[in-house]
Structures are given as structure tokens and as C-alpha cells.
Amino acid sequence: MIFRNSYMTPGPGVERDTPRKTGLPRFFELLGRDLPNLYKASFLAGLASLPALLLVGFGISVKSIFITLGAALATGWLVGPFLCGAFDTTLRALRDEAGYWWPTYRRAFKANFKGSLLSGMVFTAVVSLQVLTCATLLESGVTSVFTWVVMVLNLFLGTGFYSYYWAQLVLIETTLLQRVKNSCLMFIAFLPQTLAATVFQVAYWALLYLLMPMGMVVFLVFGCWLPLLVALMIIYPSMDRVLHIEETLYERHKDDYKGEVDWGNEDGDPEDPQS
Secondary structure (H helix, E strand, O other), rough: OOOOOOOOOOOOOOOOOOOOOOOOHHHHHHHHHHHHHHHHHHHHHHHHHHHHHHHHHHHHHOOOOOHHHHHHHHHHHHHHHHHHHHHHHHHHHHHHOOHHHHHHHHHHHOOOOOOOOHHHHHHHHHHHHHHHHHHHHHHOOOOOHHHHHHHHHHHHHHHHHHHHHHHHHHHHHHHHHHHHHHHHHHHHHHHHHHEEEEEHHHHHHHHHHHHHOHHHHHHHHHHOHHHEEEHHHHHHHHHHHHHOHHHHHHOOOHHHHHOOOOOOOOOOOOOOOOO
């Protein structure tokens, strides 16, 4: 089965405290090692988003805010858990975490399922209304600079906020209000990283929209794994520095790093990682 035969290999085979590569060398290192898993998580997220794309797309095509919002709320609950799966897979790659991808994905999916339902609905509704507004402005020929500045600023704020929000949801256990507060604080505290990650994501999705229907071909190749990987490469180091993510995980699972606990085989059963 295509989802059960991928092993997430450990890091580059160096000491734990050795600095990781950065920039393009790090990007291509991750692609060479984790692209199949990133693509599969992205494919599942895209598949789960298909009902939202179809129903919300219909609402946008008829320019109905009620149909668009209703469709987003009705289908957004399905988007959240699978989006968490894509974030979790990408963040594990950035942590150079080893293990079989499918059992790990399933465990993370179950752990984040309940907490991501409402978040998925709200996220889908917000994004849908933003796209509807942009589509309406484009077709109506609005040329007001102020209007477009407000719209673009709204896109940037939403994209930057949710980048931190979804990453926290799969990384740490905290309340909804604390997650929202942390997202706002990190958005401001790491503003240069936030802007870089947000610019790339907004440009990617805007390009797909403008290239439609050919944009679907681009999406089939790059899905959501490309903007997600680039964005998290930019913001994750800062998040790790303030939230002590890897330090906490290392202390919690230090025996795993020493090889004293089995990683598990592709069916999720214990297995010697050296066998």
C-alpha cells in the first residue's frame, strides 16, 4: 500500500548538537529525504479539501456570501484534521525525526482530530470569504488603492496568523485562547520571518488562482507541501527557540534517540530500528 511503505529516515547522521544546514542546502536535503511523505500528506489534505473547493467554488461563482459561508462551515470540519496531518509531517521532517510515516501520521491524525474540527471550519470560512472578496473586486474593476491595500493586508494577516496557529496545534498542548495569543505574539515578535513566509504563501496561492484552470496542474505537482515546507522552514526555528519544542520532545523521548525504544515497523508494531 502506497501509504504504508515509507520510513522517515533519521537526520543527516551527525551529532545531535551539530548545526543543521540552512537555506537552499537544507531545502534540497529535505526534498531528497522526505519528499514522498510530504507529497502524500499534501495529497490527503488536498483530497479532504475537495468538497470545500467544489461547494465554496460554486458559492464564489454565483457571488453568494451565504452559499459560500454555508459551504465553508459545512465542509471545513474535514479540512482541519488533514491540514494538521500535513503540518505534522512537515514539522517532523524539519526535526529530522525518524520512523514509519503511516503509523506516525495516523497517531497524529487521531491526536489532533477533535481539536482541529472547529479550527478547520473557522479557517475554511475565513479563507473562503477572502477569496470571494478578491474575486468580486477583480470582476467589478475596483481600482481604489485603499481598498486593495486593505484586502492584501487582510490576506497577509490571516496567512501569517494561521501559519503559527496550525503549527502550535500539532506541536504543543494548550488552550484555544493561549494558541491564539501565542500566534499573535509570534506574528509580531518574528515579523521579518512572518513577512517572508507569508509573502511566499500568498504569492503561491495567488498564482494558482490566476492560472486557473492550468493552476490545477501546478497544484497536482506542488500541492500544499511546497508553500508549507518553505513557510515552516522560515518560522519554525524561531518558534522552537521560544517554545523549546525540540528540547521538550528530546527530554520526553530521550530513550528513543538512544535506540533503547523501538521505532515500530510499517504496521506500527515494535521493531529493532537496526534490523
